[in-house]
Amino acid sequence: MPTLKIDNREINVPAGTKVIEAAERLGIMIPRFCFHPALGSVGACRVCAVAFTEGPVKGIQMSCMIDAQDGMVVSTTDAEAVDFRRHVIEFLMLNHPHDCPVCDEGGHCLLQDLTVAGGHGLRRYRGLKRTHINQDLGPLVQHEMNRCIQCYRCSRYYQEFTGYRDLGVMGIGSRVYFGRSAPGMLESPFAGNLIDICPTGVYTDKPSRYIGRRWDYQRQPSLCIHCSLGCNLTASARYRQVVRHEARPNLEVNGHFICDRGRYGYAYASIADRPRQAMAAGTPGPIVDILAGAREAIQQTVEKHGPGSVAVVVSPRSSLETLAVVKEACGQHGWTGPAAAHTNRQALNRNTAVSCLRPELAVSLAADTEAHDVLVIGADPLNEAPMLALSLRQVQRRGGHVIVIDPRGVQLPFDFDHWAVHPSAMGAILQALIQEIGGHRATAPDTPATFDITKLARRLNASPRPVVVCGTDILTPHEIALAGDLARALRRTHKVAGLFYTLAGANAFAAALLHDQPVSTEAVLDRIEDGGVRLLVAVEQDLWREFPDRKRLQAALKRLDHLVVLDYVDSPLNREAGHFIPTQPLYESGGHWINQEGRLQAASPVMAGGEPIEITGGSDHPPRVFDRRIPGDEPLAAWRAVAALAGEDEADPAPQLKTALADFHPAVNLSTPEATGQRIDLEAIAHDLVESGPAPEPAEDDAPADAVVLLLVDWTFGTEPLSAMAPALTRMEAAPVARLHPDEIARLGLAEGRPVTVSLNGNRLTVPVQADPRMAAGVMAVPRHHLLEWQVFGETRVIVKRSQLKAESE
């Protein structure tokens, strides 16, 4: 722990800390362009020069290149150092355009700041500036190359950090150019971070171009709810519209970055067809009246058919506040539910994962990057939880090793081992691995010889820091529990072995804490069908988009006496509702979420809500129509609406929320502010759910020769329902296809590029076939794409007989 003096103040820092970071700890921001905490030092820009006056290093040196050492005395204000930095800034400004007034970076531009701070107020240079041609990099990132100061952050980030190669540096000398070899869409789903990382306005946020300066925005810390990782971000709003997300550094979760799904997925909160009007049977009315009407319908149903005849489904994306109030309401009134998963398998998967996540095993996304060996089971990181892929990339960069056991053609931006095995073989492999790790020889039937379990077990056993990552989308509870056992087995030989599950839904972890025995929408539909449930309340759960059997859903809805829908997205479901109550997305409501490792995180409300001025004014500003209230300000936070449905008329819902949160689960403690940002008390979660739950499903009849397993899966873009509404992301989406191994295509008599129709129990799904040699045999993967009516088979994992597949001619 070296101790050094910077500007006459002493500081003690861990060995390996650079002087520039040590200064930062003292609150001294040494200028920097090329240095970035996530990318490290390269010593390129030369703007971080400081004077070392005593100690092991002497003279003017780059503070980003020098490790803090004992006895160093550093001056950041030394005249020579200041002069040095002034020259560097002047050099950079030689070619920098006089663009600030029209530059989207203006107002949060590091170059602007340092130019002013460096005292370079007047330009001496009168000559021509070098110019470049900009490139169209796709819908997300705007390119303005003349503003580049050649700090190399972008190429280092893009190529070294994320592992993609299509953007980088070209040319030498003063001709260096950062971009692609030819204009075109950036391939990395992490490309948006270029905007945050570029210290100037070369890469700016395209969708929010010319909308405002940063100081114009309402900005608040927020969270991404487009997958279960809970990446931290800063949301900006202007004129009642969410306009931009930026990554918010959280070194325990997402580091400095977020994925593009998270960065651009916000549009749903402000689009024109977002429902803002409460309705009773399609007729608009004041929200209080509609709430009262809905409450009355509930009371009548309860009176007629008993409390169990009212059921609630809620979204695993809803805030903890909403989940808690829903849980409290169901508990208090004896309503059925709440259901917070679609199918029984999915509900069990989630709860199994949560119950297996023992405190000593849980690791964070950030801690993942420190693993030496990561075994990924039944997860497709890039598609299901994109930032996980970026974490794993860091594992590989540090010399670690990633092995993925998954039937899909998993792709990652780095070299890894992929065991493409049939879903039905996964359990046996895991069992064999556990045996081997315990020192017993074992084999797994149906595992190709190339997948050497003994070797893998040896590798994991020898690893200083192994982590097991397990998905919950395509697996069964049995395998999910085995993944936990595997981590536990490793823990016996390792002090540090980690377990990391990904879940379905940003608040799926909290949803798992709703009940010991999870309830699924599937089970609720059973009750509707047998007449037990007569009224359904759907809280931010767009069953129409997300429930995997639309026909069954529609039939069930018809059987209901009444449907109450609370939501902030437009859906045909809303139009079926007897009462529709508009709710607020997190930008308006704020709230808490628990990510897949059990970390409790908060999002602040960013704005008050109301119809964006862009819509009310037809893009004209300022508004020409004046009113006492903001148009479209009716939506309520879902928890408030639920409280109103469940509580007394006119009652203040705040105390209700407080009790609901306090009663939610012993593991979740919101009473101290420090709890936010920390992992909840995993110890307080029952870890025997798996055993007490229903016995694991029998393994599917060993991939019969005449069948394939159809998996309906997540894709980075196009499947997650909220982000799929973002216009900026639609160009990023690939068209939906059914991916199969080429041999499988031949075996099934299908043809690449031609559609295949899957018919099962009278339901049909038609989708073009695409060959993917990385897929396992006997598997067909189709995305839950918003352009595809995939909600036909009641499950996202089904067995399809050969006879149920038909090759279409066109």
Added chain:
Amino acid sequence: MAKLTTQDLEVIKSAQKARLAFRERTYLLICGGTGCHATGSIRVKDALLAAIEDKGLGDTVQVIETGCNGFCAMGPLLVVHPGDIFYQKLTVEDMPELVESHLINGKPVERLLYKDPVSKARIAAQTKIPFFAHQMPRALRNKGLINPESIDEYIGRDGYIGAAKALFDMTPQQIIEEMKISGMRGRGGAGFPTGVKWDFASKSAGAVKYVLCNADEGDPGAFMDRSILEADPHAVLEGMIIAAKAIDAHKGYIYARTEYPLAIKRLGIAIDQAKGYGLLGDNILGSALSFDIEIYQGAGAFVCGEETALMRSIEGKRGMPRPRPPFPAHKGLWEKPTILNNVETLANVPQIMVKGGAWYAGVGTQTSKGTKVFALSGDVNNIGLVEVPMGTPLRTIIYDIGGGIPNKRKFKAVQLGGPSGGCIPESHLDTPVDYEAIAKVGAIMGSGGAIVMDEKTCMVDMARFFMEFIQDESCGKCTPCREGTRRQLQILEKICEGRGEPDDIDILVELSQTIRETALCGLGQTGPNPVLSALRYFRDEFEAHIHEKRCPAKRCVALLRFEVEPDACTRCGMCFRACPADAIVWEKKEVARIDKEKCIKCLTCYDKCRFDAIF
């Protein structure tokens, strides 16, 4: 080929005795270096072979193609042994006569011999020619003597004896000690003591270490390393083997630019031969050392000669330098301990092992030992490759070896160290070849490029040229070099174009100092040197350009009027005859006049006029 033992080396060596002592036959050593290739040596060689065949001399005469002989200005050239007879500027047509007269009748062909420019006498023996007489070949000891594609001939000249000694009779520490005693300093430019560098790397912990050879040679006007590789590739391999033993490395790379196809070809052949003999690969000569060498072809960026950039380039990354520390001796190629040495440095190593460090240090100055190879070029009569003992005055190199300045012009300056170095004017020509002495007068020893400039050279234009090179070759990583050199170039261009402003010199100096102090790597740190040294010795030329809009050397086209001064014109008509555009109007006994409509501003007339009458 069978793997050799040390004894086998001796056997091969004695088998080569007759050939190398030029006994039993007549040996015709024809230069196959790049310079002579360019002037047609291959065609000459073919004609020579045909003439020999024709006369049925095949059994008594042997033609050997060597690497660069050194005296490139005189190519294509041929040396006949016994007798050491030097023939120059040969043509295909000369061959029958040469064979008839010299080989059959024993009479050297007078007209093809070297002619002394002063005494006008023909000199037959190579060693008597002044160009060679003042030299001391050590790194170049085999040049022009052996066939670079024959490992046996190399062994015949004590080749691999040094390696054998190092492998069997010396510990790594003894090798390093010997290098330290030799006083060898890196010939790549920086002059870092080689023994010390090896010592660092040998003390670095690690099972994997690398020995690299820097054959990037990017300075304009430099061709020393290329010539060594073309003439004596095994010397470099042997040097690397010895270095490998010293630091315990098992893998070596030679980083050579693709623009050196002949050098790369000969290196490839040499590596194959050495592998065949077990001089590379596992257990070299049966010793414990296993070491392999691979050639890595660079695309020819100047900055890739810088050590850290070179290593990135071998790693397949963009060739950009990175700050030191960490030094390559600790974290070099692929983050493993690495030494990088220049071609010439390595070519000297075998002899140091054979004859001892003290022998090597026997010549030279207090701080600079041994010899140094220079590539002499520019406005000098004897363009070529020279190797002189350290301490030799620059004047000796330029006048005695180089034969002075052609066309009776005056010497102006010699640029040492290329774009990283500086110019040395007449007043400092007695400076000895010595790292410190040369630095004192504002230049650097550099890797050996020596560009001679005569009075017709504009020093502002020269500074502009080198700055253009530097800004073009800057890797673009660090701000001062990337932006600063471009700014300097803009100012120099402006001055050359007659748009110079009074404070330009001050700005140039300020920029130079900033770049020197703040650039990341040697390229930027030394990039302003040519400007600073030109300003040091020829400030008046800059001032003439800026204040008087006048180019004293009459090189800067924008400042010339393309007119003839009638009083100075002797009406000789030289300009008229030389003009390629027929733009000069001249009649006998008339003053010449330039038709500006036709003139293409090629400056030929300025060169041809002996009376400085065109302005």
